Amino acid sequence: MSENKQIQNAIVIGAGIGGLAAACALRKQGIDVQVYEKAKQLLPVGAGLTLFPNGLNTLEAITPGIVKTLIHAGSPINQVNLQKSSGEMVFQQPQKLLEKYGQPMLNIRWSRLQEILASFLPADIIHLNHRCMDFKQHKNSVQVEFANEKTLQTDLLIGCDGINSVVRKTLVKDGLPSYAGRLSWRAVIKFKDEQLPPNEAFTIISNMGKMFSIFDVGGGYIFWSAAMLSEDDSLSPTQEVKSRVLKEFSGWTEPVEAIIQATPAEKIVERPICDRLPLQSWSRGRVTLLGDAAHPMISTLGQGANTAFEDGWELANFLSHSDNLETALTKYDESRIERTQIIQARSAFIANRYYDDSEFRNKVMQQREMNESEFEDWLYQYNPHVFTSKK
Ligand SMILES: Cc1cc2nc3c(=O)[nH]c(=O)nc-3n(C[C@H](O)[C@H](O)[C@H](O)COP(=O)(O)OP(=O)(O)OC[C@H]3O[C@@H](n4cnc5c(N)ncnc54)[C@H](O)[C@@H]3O)c2cc1C
Structure with missing residues (x-):
C-alpha cells in the first residue's frame, strides 16, 4: 500500500509502452491503477x-x-x-x-515489447476502446471524460497518450507538435x-x-x-x-x-x-505527463521509450515515498525535466535541428561541448535507485 494517503488510485491514459511500464511501476508501489487506451485492439x-x-x-x-x-x-x-x-x-x-x-x-x-509489458499486468486493468477527450480538476479528484460519454473519478491522472496527447492539450495548451x-x-x-x-x-x-x-x-x-x-x-x-x-x-x-x-x-x-519544445513543468494539481506526452524527441538517440521507463519508475517512487501529492509531483518534475531536456537537446543536435526558441537552442549548442563518451556514461549509467521512505 502506498505511503502517500492522498494517492490510492490513478488513471493512466494510453497503453503504449510508456503507459504500460508506468502501470507496472505504480502497482509495485501499491497504487491501484487502471489503464485506458483508445485503440480497439493492441495491434x-x-x-x-x-x-x-x-x-x-x-x-x-x-x-x-x-x-x-x-x-x-x-x-x-x-x-x-x-x-x-x-x-x-x-x-x-x-x-x-x-x-x-x-x-x-x-x-x-515494438509489439512484442508491448505484449510483454502487458503480460505483467492483470488483463482487467487495461480498458481498450476508451478515447480520453478531456478532464476537469476538482480539489480532491480529477474527472476524466471519454468519447463514449463515460466519466471516471481518480486521485491522479497520468497522460501517457503520446506526442499528440489530449491530456497535454488541456493541461498545457501548447498547440500541435x-x-x-x-x-x-x-x-x-x-x-x-x-x-x-x-x-x-x-x-x-x-x-x-x-x-x-x-x-x-x-x-x-x-x-x-x-x-x-x-x-x-x-x-x-x-x-x-x-x-x-x-x-x-x-x-x-x-x-x-x-x-x-x-x-x-x-x-x-x-x-x-x-x-515539441521542452516544458518547464509537466504537472498541475492532480494531473501529470509521461513519455512522449511530456518530452517527445527526435529518434536519433533511440531514447524516447527508454526515458519513458525512467519517468514511470521515478513517478511511482516519488508518489509512494512523499508525504503528499504536491511534493511528489514537484520532485518528479524536478528530477525528470532536466535529464530529458538534455537528451532532447542532444537528439536535436545530432539531427541538426534548428529551433527559434533561444533558451532551448542554447541548450542544444551546449551539447556540442559534451563529448560522446562523457554523454554515454551520463546517459547509460542512469541508476533506478531504490527510494527510501519519505525521500
Ligand atoms: C521511427 C522511430 C524510431 C524510434 N526508435 C526508438 C528507439 O530505438 N528507442 C526508443 O527508446 N524510442 C524510440 N522511438 C520513440 C518511441 O517510439 C516513443 O518514445 C515511445 O513509443 C513513447 O511511448 P509512449 O507510451 O509515451 O507513447 P506512444 O507509444 O505514442 O503511446 C501512446 C498511447 O496512447 C494512446 N492514446 C493516444 N491518445 C489517446 C487518447 N486520447 N485516449 C486514450 N488513448 C490514447 C495511443 O493509442 C497509444 O497506444 C522511436 C520513434 C520513432 C518514430
Missing part, C-alpha cells in the same frame, strides 16, 4: 525499438526478470555498421554496452539475407541527407526505417507510399531495394518526424 504498429542500458536497468527494477524475457524475444546487438549508399563501409563497430554498462543494446519489435524537417518510412517484416548477419544493425547514409537503417529484431524479423530531409511534410496517397520509397532509395546498395520490394505496401508506415 502491431510496424516498428522496432532499441533498448539501451538505462531503459533495461529501469525495466528490470520495475519488473525483476523482464530483461531475460526481452532478450529472448528480441536481438542483442553485437555490432553496428555504418555504410555509404554506394556500399562502401565507413565503420564496423563491436558493441560494448554490455561490458561497460551491464546491459546490452537490445532490438525488439512541430515538424522536424524529415519524412520517415518504416516497417517490420520477416527477411533473411546473407548480407545481414544476426545480432547486427546497419545504418546506410547518403550525402543528400537520406538514411536507411536495418535492425535484426529477433525471431527472423527485421525492422527497417528510412528518412530523408524534406521541406514539405505532406504525406503520399496510401497507394503511392511504396513506390515513393522505392524511388527515393533506388540505386542504393543491396539489400535496401530488396527489403523495400519484399515489404507489403500496406505494412509501410509513412510519418513526418515531429517533436
Whole structure:
C-alpha cells in the first residue's frame, strides 16, 4: 500500500509502452491503477525499438526478470555498421554496452515489447476502446471524460497518450507538435539475407541527407526505417507510399531495394518526424505527463521509450515515498525535466535541428561541448535507485 494517503488510485491514459511500464511501476508501489487506451485492439504498429542500458536497468527494477524475457524475444546487438549508399563501409563497430554498462543494446519489435509489458499486468486493468477527450480538476479528484460519454473519478491522472496527447492539450495548451524537417518510412517484416548477419544493425547514409537503417529484431524479423530531409511534410496517397520509397532509395546498395520490394505496401508506415519544445513543468494539481506526452524527441538517440521507463519508475517512487501529492509531483518534475531536456537537446543536435526558441537552442549548442563518451556514461549509467521512505 502506498505511503502517500492522498494517492490510492490513478488513471493512466494510453497503453503504449510508456503507459504500460508506468502501470507496472505504480502497482509495485501499491497504487491501484487502471489503464485506458483508445485503440480497439493492441495491434502491431510496424516498428522496432532499441533498448539501451538505462531503459533495461529501469525495466528490470520495475519488473525483476523482464530483461531475460526481452532478450529472448528480441536481438542483442553485437555490432553496428555504418555504410555509404554506394556500399562502401565507413565503420564496423563491436558493441560494448554490455561490458561497460551491464546491459546490452537490445532490438525488439515494438509489439512484442508491448505484449510483454502487458503480460505483467492483470488483463482487467487495461480498458481498450476508451478515447480520453478531456478532464476537469476538482480539489480532491480529477474527472476524466471519454468519447463514449463515460466519466471516471481518480486521485491522479497520468497522460501517457503520446506526442499528440489530449491530456497535454488541456493541461498545457501548447498547440500541435512541430515538424522536424524529415519524412520517415518504416516497417517490420520477416527477411533473411546473407548480407545481414544476426545480432547486427546497419545504418546506410547518403550525402543528400537520406538514411536507411536495418535492425535484426529477433525471431527472423527485421525492422527497417528510412528518412530523408524534406521541406514539405505532406504525406503520399496510401497507394503511392511504396513506390515513393522505392524511388527515393533506388540505386542504393543491396539489400535496401530488396527489403523495400519484399515489404507489403500496406505494412509501410509513412510519418513526418515531429517533436515539441521542452516544458518547464509537466504537472498541475492532480494531473501529470509521461513519455512522449511530456518530452517527445527526435529518434536519433533511440531514447524516447527508454526515458519513458525512467519517468514511470521515478513517478511511482516519488508518489509512494512523499508525504503528499504536491511534493511528489514537484520532485518528479524536478528530477525528470532536466535529464530529458538534455537528451532532447542532444537528439536535436545530432539531427541538426534548428529551433527559434533561444533558451532551448542554447541548450542544444551546449551539447556540442559534451563529448560522446562523457554523454554515454551520463546517459547509460542512469541508476533506478531504490527510494527510501519519505525521500
Ligand atoms: C521511427 C522511430 C524510431 C524510434 N526508435 C526508438 C528507439 O530505438 N528507442 C526508443 O527508446 N524510442 C524510440 N522511438 C520513440 C518511441 O517510439 C516513443 O518514445 C515511445 O513509443 C513513447 O511511448 P509512449 O507510451 O509515451 O507513447 P506512444 O507509444 O505514442 O503511446 C501512446 C498511447 O496512447 C494512446 N492514446 C493516444 N491518445 C489517446 C487518447 N486520447 N485516449 C486514450 N488513448 C490514447 C495511443 O493509442 C497509444 O497506444 C522511436 C520513434 C520513432 C518514430
